[in-house]
Amino acid sequence: MASVxxxxxxxxxxxxxxxxxxxxxxxxxxxxxxxxxxxxxxxTLLRMIAGLEDITAGKISIAERMVNNLEPRDxxxxxxFQNYALYPHMNVYKNISFGLRARKMAKxxxxxxxxxxxxxxxIKDLLNRKPSELSGGQRQRVAMGRAMVRNPAVFxxxxxxxxxxxxxxxxxxxxxxxxxxxxxxTMIYVTHDQVEAMTLADRIVIMDQGKIQQIGxxxxxxxxxxxQFVAGFIGSPEMNFIKSRDGITLGIRPEDIYLAxxxxxDKGKNVKAVVEVVEPLGAETLLIxxxxxxxxxxxxxxxxxxxxxxxxxxxxxxxxAHLFGKDGERV
Amino acid sequence: MSIGKKRAxxxxxxxxxxxxxxxxxxxxxxxxxxSISLTDxxxxxxxxxxxxxxxxxxxxxxxxxxxxxxxxxxxxxxxxISLILSFIIAHSLDQVRFGHGFxxxxxxxxxxxxxxxxAWVWRWFYQPVPVGMINLVLGQxxxxxxxxxxxTTEALxxxxxxxxxxxxxxxxxxxxxxxRAIPQSYYEAAKIDGAxxxxxxxxxxxxxxxxxxxxxTVISSIxxxxxxxxxxxxxxxxxxxxxxxxxxxxxxIYKAAFERxxxxxxxAQTVVLFVILLFITIxxxxxxxxx
Numbered sequence: 001m002a003s004v005x006x007x008x009x010x011x012x013x014x015x016x017x018x019x020x021x022x023x024x025x026x027x028x029x030x031x032x033x034x035x036x037x038x039x040x041x042x043x044t045l046l047r048m049i050a051g052l053e054d055i056t057a058g059k060i061s062i063a064e065r066m067v068n069n070l071e072p073r074d075x076x077x078x079x080x081f082q083n084y085a086l087y088p089h090m091n092v093y094k095n096i097s098f099g100l101r102a103r104k105m106a107k108x109x110x111x112x113x114x115x116x117x118x119x120x121x122x123i124k125d126l127l128n129r130k131p132s133e134l135s136g137g138q139r140q141r142v143a144m145g146r147a148m149v150r151n152p153a154v155f156x157x158x159x160x161x162x163x164x165x166x167x168x169x170x171x172x173x174x175x176x177x178x179x180x181x182x183x184x185x186t187m188i189y190v191t192h193d194q195v196e197a198m199t200l201a202d203r204i205v206i207m208d209q210g211k212i213q214q215i216g217x218x219x220x221x222x223x224x225x226x227x228q229f230v231a232g233f234i235g236s237p238e239m240n241f242i243k244s245r246d247g248i249t250l251g252i253r254p255e256d257i258y259l260a261x262x263x264x265x266d267k268g269k270n271v272k273a274v275v276e277v278v279e280p281l282g283a284e285t286l287l288i289x290x291x292x293x294x295x296x297x298x299x300x301x302x303x304x305x306x307x308x309x310x311x312x313x314x315x316x317x318x319x320x321a322h323l324f325g326k327d328g329e330r331v
Numbered sequence: 332m333s334i335g336k337k338r339a340x341x342x343x344x345x346x347x348x349x350x351x352x353x354x355x356x357x358x359x360x361x362x363x364x365x366s367i368s369l370t371d372x373x374x375x376x377x378x379x380x381x382x383x384x385x386x387x388x389x390x391x392x393x394x395x396x397x398x399x400x401x402x403x404x405x406x407x408x409x410x411x412i413s414l415i416l417s418f419i420i421a422h423s424l425d426q427v428r429f430g431h432g433f434x435x436x437x438x439x440x441x442x443x444x445x446x447x448x449x450a451w452v453w454r455w456f457y458q459p460v461p462v463g464m465i466n467l468v469l470g471q472x473x474x475x476x477x478x479x480x481x482x483t484t485e486a487l488x489x490x491x492x493x494x495x496x497x498x499x500x501x502x503x504x505x506x507x508x509x510x511r512a513i514p515q516s517y518y519e520a521a522k523i524d525g526a527x528x529x530x531x532x533x534x535x536x537x538x539x540x541x542x543x544x545x546x547x548t549v550i551s552s553i554x555x556x557x558x559x560x561x562x563x564x565x566x567x568x569x570x571x572x573x574x575x576x577x578x579x580x581x582x583x584i585y586k587a588a589f590e591r592x593x594x595x596x597x598x599a600q601t602v603v604l605f606v607i608l609l610f611i612t613i614x615x616x617x618x619x620x621x622x
Binding site: 081090 | 516535538
């Protein structure tokens with residue numbers, strides 16, 4: 001039960017400024033995802049909330065209590081690390097109960113708590129194993145168990161899925177989402193993967209160069225990106241940008257481009273382009289084509305019959321186009 | 332020839348050099364010592380086979396037992412003291428950013444200094460007033476003067492101190508490498524989990540350092556069991572006195588071999604030392620590694 005408020009936060013290492021004047025209000029029980037390219041300051045921000053990094057200026061509050069000078073253990077938070085940080089010499093039970101033992105909880109209570117968490121995460125059979133005897137996905141669960149067992153006010157996740165293969169990542173993503181519904185606790189999740197951000201978040205915070213570029217629900221940031229950076233970062237494949245002579249940039253997503261022959265649009269703009277690469281993905285086919293020297297990526301139906309080198313007529317759905325000014329901001 | 336075979340031949344070509352070296356310079360003399368220990372030999376004359384007579388003489392020699400006792404005293408005091416000291420220093424140095432390199436160098440320099448020079452400087456430290464520094468300081472503090480190397484009870488610790496000090500630099504560097512190898516995230520996770528400094532030390536740092544501790548215990552045990560330079564250079568005439576109070580086994584072997592030329596006797600003692608080293612090392616590896 002806790003909101004997290006960051007007001008006017010700055011962080012610098014010597015002369016290098018990592019985060020400048022950042023404000024962020026995270027609501028109670030919200031699942032917030034911090035996303036951005038590497039070096040954008042998202043992990044630093046998370047570590048400042050955790051108390052693992054000092055803040056240079058500003059104020060951090062958790063549950064309306066200022067925590068700037070509180071040790072990590074006094075902030076009522078738990079964190080899941082990218083490499084899981086499971087203690088290799090302890091078995092799963094000891095790993096999960098470490099925090100409870102550190103807080104001098106009675107043995108019987110520790111047992112109850114560990115078993116409850118092991119039940120939820122389906123790791124009851126693993127309690128006597130060492131981390132080295134676990135698969136990646138199992139380690140991930142144990143790391144979550146260690147975080148959950150203390151019933152913290154806020155969960156912090158630092159790229160927890162980046163060491164897993166694609167299939168496992170997808171299933172763990174679903175589990176984390178389920179976990180959020182079960183425990184109803186504020187969660188702050190850092191990732192560089194926009195798919196994770198889109199699927200998990202109540203609200204996404206997109207960061208670049210130490211600044212927040214946009215905050216919004218997944219659909220908001222996708223449908224109405226605040227600037228060209230957000231537009232390019234969210235969505236895969238990346239949005240196409242076509243610069244006009246007056247400095248305005250037109251942005252159009254690959255899925256808003258159709259083959260002219262099969263399109264029936266009211267506000268369509270037709271262009272002729274030469275296909276350079278065809279990437280069939282099964283359900284859909286990606287077309288990389290050049291129009292007037294500009295690269296355009298189109299996401300088309302999977303059943304088209306086009307080869308590289310052919311000239312095609314594409315229709316851009318202008319009702320779904322985005323316009324950005326000279327400064328990159330949405331017009 | 333297959334690629335695997337070619338590689339194996341190349342590897343063996345390289346390995347054969349140290350293998351030949353070890354056979355000629357290490358293993359052969361060791362095995363030879365076993366056979367010499369069963370003879371009476373004065374290094375130039377003929378070896379006479381006398382069976383286990385040397386060992387029987389050792390068994391009935393009170394000086395040998397005293398020397399053996401001294402050797403174990405060096406071991407049992409030296410290993411724990413040096414390991415605890417070096418761990419404390421390494422752990423503290425690990426937290427220090429300012430002057431880190433300089434401090435580390437300060438601790439490492441004694442390891443590079445010759446034992447002879449160091450022993451003589453320490454010998455001078457231990458002198459009575461007005462020459463000896465330590466007694467000078469004690470005197471100024473109004474504390475009773477200590478006899479150090481002249482006392483049968485104080486001499487052994489007095490010789491041990493520079494031996495510990497000399498090896499400290501090496502142990503610190505190894506400990507620091509071990510500490511550096513522990514991922515930072517373990518400490519961060521523990522801090523978030525609410526563990527205090529002592530719990531982190533006991534439950535994370537020390538268990539993680541286990542291989543380092545095993546290595547240093549074995550290496551320093553062997554070192555203290557073979558202590559020689561400091562004793563030879565710090566005691567009167569290199570006798571390991573007063574009254575054999577500081578004489579370790581290796582010095583005793585040296586005296587038998589190169590002053591009395593009782594090569595058989597010296598070899599017998601070498602065999603005893605070999606067996607002791609072997610058993611202690613195996614024991615330590617078994618106990619400390621069982622995980």
